[in-house]
Amino acid sequence: MSSDLDKPLREALRAVEPPTGFAERLAARIEREPLRRRDWRPARRWAPQALAASVLVAALGMYGWQLQRERQGLEARQQLLEALRVTGQKLDLAYRGVKDAARPATAGDAGA
Amino acid sequence: MRVPEDMRTPITSLLALVILAVLAQQAALAGDAKLALPNFQALESKASETVSITLDSSLIALAARWLDSDKPEDAAARRAIAGITGIYVRSFTFDSDFAYPQADVDSVRKQLSAPGWQQLVQVHSRKEHNDVDVYIRVDGNKANGLAIIASEPREFTIVNIVGAVDLQKLHELEGHFGIPPLDLTNKK
Numbered sequence: 001m002s003s004d005l006d007k008p009l010r011e012a013l014r015a016v017e018p019p020t021g022f023a024e025r026l027a028a029r030i031e032r033e034p035l036r037r038r039d040w041r042p043a044r045r046w047a048p049q050a051l052a053a054s055v056l057v058a059a060l061g062m063y064g065w066q067l068q069r070e071r072q073g074l075e076a077r078q079q080l081l082e083a084l085r086v087t088g089q090k091l092d093l094a095y096r097g098v099k100d101a102a103r104p105a106t107a108g109d110a111g112a
Numbered sequence: 113m114r115v116p117e118d119m120r121t122p123i124t125s126l127l128a129l130v131i132l133a134v135l136a137q138q139a140a141l142a143g144d145a146k147l148a149l150p151n152f153q154a155l156e157s158k159a160s161e162t163v164s165i166t167l168d169s170s171l172i173a174l175a176a177r178w179l180d181s182d183k184p185e186d187a188a189a190r191r192a193i194a195g196i197t198g199i200y201v202r203s204f205t206f207d208s209d210f211a212y213p214q215a216d217v218d219s220v221r222k223q224l225s226a227p228g229w230q231q232l233v234q235v236h237s238r239k240e241h242n243d244v245d246v247y248i249r250v251d252g253n254k255a256n257g258l259a260i261i262a263s264e265p266r267e268f269t270i271v272n273i274v275g276a277v278d279l280q281k282l283h284e285l286e287g288h289f290g291i292p293p294l295d296l297t298n299k300k
Contacts, residue, residue: 073174074178076172077175079165079167080189081185081189083167084192086163087273090260090262091246091260093235093242093244093262094233094244094246097244098235101235
């Protein structure tokens with residue numbers, strides 16, 4: 001039974017001659033491999049610079065956003081103080097009117 | 113107390129509904145104190161000076177961050193805006209007398225006749241032709257809105273403040289923003 005198996009196995013695993021030019025093609029491919037690895041080198045070299053540039057752009061963006069926020073805040077503060085100034089002015093007007101009306105009626109020019 | 117797992121979703125939904133209802137009610141109450149100010153675009157072209165300020169709660173909060181507590185004016189402003197959620201000012205100055213349409217003033221006055229608004233002060237000066245009306249909106253025992261309508265021959269101003277208006281805090285503004293000491297006691 002083992003001799004029956006041996007024969008087809010030997011047949012299947014027999015030494016085969018490589019196709020013509022195989023050795024040359026393989027050698028050429030091996031030669032190309034280091035070149036392909038070299039292709040990544042410039043990217044690796046630029047990676048820190050690219051990272052630094054990204055950080056710089058992000059920092060500038062944050063700074064710009066903060067400046068804009070500060071400008072908006074100061075503008076809002078200015079508007080708030082102006083609104084309170086106008087409110088105060090009109091309350092003052094009402095106050096003076098009430099005060100005039102509370103005075104003994106001489107001219108009787110105001111009523112509250 | 114452990115709540116059965118199958119009851120958790122309905123309870124959470126119910127809680128969310130209750131919170132939403134409370135928030136909606138609060139928003140409605142605060143919304144009532146905000147007046148629908150007319151579009152004054154036509155007046156802006158006629159006016160020699162225009163002040164149009166719209167500060168909602170987010171802008172007030174932003175402005176508050178830039179108030180310097182070391183400055184008395186800023187510190188007074190910070191105290192005055194506590195609890196306030198909106199400040200709306202429209203003020204127009206003209207080169208000629210009564211250049212503004214009375215209908216715009218009346219449309220705002222009409223809103224102040226709605227329930228909740230109370231007239232605090234009404235000043236009418238025949239000599240100086242000044243009219244100043246101060247209204248306050250009261251909900252329960254708390255004031256949640258203030259409106260000032262001031263019309264002078266060459267100036268027309270509407271101020272609407274929304275939120276927990278504290279007259280005491282406004283009183284504390286005396287000496288700042290041109291407000292003199294207010295003597296609110298009834299002297300005879």
